[in-house]
Amino acid sequence: MTSSLLLVEDTPSLSMVYEAVLKQAGHKVDCVFTARDARRAFDPARHRIVLLDMILPDGNGQDVLVWIKKRAPETRVIVITSNGSVKIAVDAMRMGAVDFLVKPFDEGRLRNAVANATRGDTPEAADLATASDSLPPLEGFIGQSRQMRDIYQTVRVIGRSTATVFITGESGTGKEVCAHAIHAMSKRADGPFIPLNCGAIPTNLLESEVFGHLKGSFTGAISDKQGAAMAADGGTLFLDEICEMDLNLQTKLLRFIQSSTVQPVGATRARSVDVRILCATNRDPQREVQEGRFREDLFYRLHVVPLHLPPLRERGDDVNMIAQDALARFAHEEGKQFRGLAENVQELFRTLEWRGNVRQLLNVLRNVVVLHDGPLVLREMLPADLVRRAQSGPAAGADAIMSEDAALNALVGRRLADLERTFIQATISACDGSIPRAARMLEISPSTLYRKRETWERKSRDAAE
Numbered sequence: 001m002t003s004s005l006l007l008v009e010d011t012p013s014l015s016m017v018y019e020a021v022l023k024q025a026g027h028k029v030d031c032v033f034t035a036r037d038a039r040r041a042f043d044p045a046r047h048r049i050v051l052l053d054m055i056l057p058d059g060n061g062q063d064v065l066v067w068i069k070k071r072a073p074e075t076r077v078i079v080i081t082s083n084g085s086v087k088i089a090v091d092a093m094r095m096g097a098v099d100f101l102v103k104p105f106d107e108g109r110l111r112n113a114v115a116n117a118t119r120g121d122t123p124e125a126a127d128l129a130t131a132s133d134s135l136p137p138l139e140g141f142i143g144q145s146r147q148m149r150d151i152y153q154t155v156r157v158i159g160r161s162t163a164t165v166f167i168t169g170e171s172g173t174g175k176e177v178c179a180h181a182i183h184a185m186s187k188r189a190d191g192p193f194i195p196l197n198c199g200a201i202p203t204n205l206l207e208s209e210v211f212g213h214l215k216g217s218f219t220g221a222i223s224d225k226q227g228a229a230m231a232a233d234g235g236t237l238f239l240d241e242i243c244e245m246d247l248n249l250q251t252k253l254l255r256f257i258q259s260s261t262v263q264p265v266g267a268t269r270a271r272s273v274d275v276r277i278l279c280a281t282n283r284d285p286q287r288e289v290q291e292g293r294f295r296e297d298l299f300y301r302l303h304v305v306p307l308h309l310p311p312l313r314e315r316g317d318d319v320n321m322i323a324q325d326a327l328a329r330f331a332h333e334e335g336k337q338f339r340g341l342a343e344n345v346q347e348l349f350r351t352l353e354w355r356g357n358v359r360q361l362l363n364v365l366r367n368v369v370v371l372h373d374g375p376l377v378l379r380e381m382l383p384a385d386l387v388r389r390a391q392s393g394p395a396a397g398a399d400a401i402m403s404e405d406a407a408l409n410a411l412v413g414r415r416l417a418d419l420e421r422t423f424i425q426a427t428i429s430a431c432d433g434s435i436p437r438a439a440r441m442l443e444i445s446p447s448t449l450y451r452k453r454e455t456w457e458r459k460s461r462d463a464a465e
C-alpha cells in the first residue's frame with residue numbers, strides 16, 4: 001500500500017494551503033476536517049505520519065492523539081497549535097507527538113517538520129528518548145533524576161517557541177539557570193540575555209531599571225539610562241522574583257507586554273522592542289493573585305507555559321552529583337586537596353531538607369572547603385546546625401559541634417573577604433536560603449546581599465571558565 005499523510009485541519013483554507021505545500025514536496029495527502037473523520041479515516045498501514053490540529057470542531061486533538069498512539073504507537077504525529085498555546089504542544093509531546101507547529105508557520109517549517117518525521121530524526125524523537133538516560137543535562141544543570149530529565153525535555157521543547165515562560169520553584173532550585181537554558185535553546189540565543197532581580201532593586205528605582213530613563217527626569221538622573229527591556233531587544237528579558245514588583249509597575253509591565261513598546265521614565269514617546277519574557281518567583285503566584293498582590297491579567301499574560309523546578313530534596317542522588325562537581329571546583333579555586341564525600345556525608349545529603357536547595361548545598365561545600373582540607377569531606381566538617389537538623393542518624397553529637405574558641409582559631413589567618421563571604425553564606429543557609437530574612441538578621445539591606453551574592457557567583461563562574 002502506498003503511504004500517505006493524514007492531515008486533520010478544520011479550517012478549509014488552511015487545509016488547502018498545507019495540502020498544496022505537502023503535495024509539492026512529493027507527499028500524498030488525505031484530508032479530513034473533524035475528530036470523528038480522523039478516527040474513521042486513520043489507517044495505521046497507510047498513515048505513518050499524521051498532521052493534527054489540536055482544536056477541532058467536534059473534540060480536541062489531544063484525544064485523537066491518544067487514540068492514534070494507542071492503536072499505532074509507531075505513527076508519527078505532528079501537532080498544530082495556535083499561537084500562545086505552547087503548553088498544549090508541550091503536553092502533546094509528552095503524550096507522544098514527535099513535533100509541533102505553532103500557527104502561523106511558514107511553508108519551510110511545515111516541509112521540514114514532515115521531512116524530519118519521515119526520516120525519523122526529529123529533535124523531539126531524540127528527546128523522547130530522554131526517557132533513556134542518555135540525553136545530557138542542559139547547560140548549567142547537573143542531575144539525572146526523573147524530575148530533572150522531565151525539565152530538560154520541556155526546556156528543549158519550549159526553548160524553540162517564543163512563548164512566555166513562568167518558572168516557579170523554591171529559592172535556589174535553579175530558576176535562573178533554567179531561564180538561561182531556555183534562552184540558549186531559542187532562536188534568540190545570539191541575542192542578549194538580560195536577567196533582572198526585581199527583589200534586589202529598591203521599589204523606587206525598579207521602573208527605571210526595567211524601562212530606563214532620560215537625563216533630568218528625576219533627581220539623580222544625571223544621564224540617560226537604557227533599561228533592561230531595551231537592552232534585551234532581540235533577546236530575552238528574565239524578570240526574577242517578579243512577585244516583588246509593586247502593582248503600579250505591574251500595570252506598566254502589562255502595557256509593555258501588550259504593546260511591545262518601551263517608554264523610558266521622562267520620555268514622551270514609546271519605542272518598539274522585540275523581547276521574549278521569562279519570569280520566575282519562589283512564591284505561589286496564584287496565591288499572590290488571590291491575595292491581590294499580583295495583577296490577574298498580568299499573571300495570565302505571563303503564565304503561558306508554567307515550569308516548576310522541584311526542590312533538591314525530591315531529586316534523589318542529584319544532590320551528591322552536584323556536591324561532587326562543586327567540591328572539585330571549589331577545591332581547585334581554593335588550592336585544597338578534596339577528592340570526594342565520605343559515605344555517611346552522602347547519606348546525610350540525601351536525607352536533608354535543603355530548604356535553600358542547590359544554593360544552600362553550594363554554600364555548605366564552599367564553607368567546608370574554605371575551613372578544612374581533604375581528601376574527604378567528613379561529617380564533622382559540616383556546619384553544626386546542618387547536622388543537627390538531619391533526621392537520620394545520631395544527629396549532632398556534642399563532639400561534632402566545634403567550641404566557639406576552636407571555631408575562632410580555625411578562622412585566624414584567613415582573608416577578611418573570604419570570611420565575610422563564608423559568614424554571610426552561612427547566615428543565608430541558616431535562614432533556609434531566604435535573602436530577606438538573612439538581611440534582617442545581619443541588619444543590612446537585601447539589595448546589598450543580592451549584590452554580594454551576584455558578585456561571588458560571577459567570580460566563581462569566571463574562575464571556572
Ligand SMILES: Nc1ncnc2c1ncn2[C@@H]1O[C@H](COP(=O)(O)OP(=O)(O)OP(=O)(O)O)[C@@H](O)[C@H]1O
Binds near residue numbers: 140141170
Ligand atoms: N541542577 C543544578 N546543577 C548545578 N548547579 C545548579 C543547579 N541548579 C542550580 N545550580 C546553581 O545553584 C545556584 C542557584 O541557582 P539559581 O540562581 O538559578 O536559583 P534560583 O532558583 O533562581 O534562586 P532564587 O530563587 O534565589 O533567585 C547557582 O549558583 C546555580 O548555578
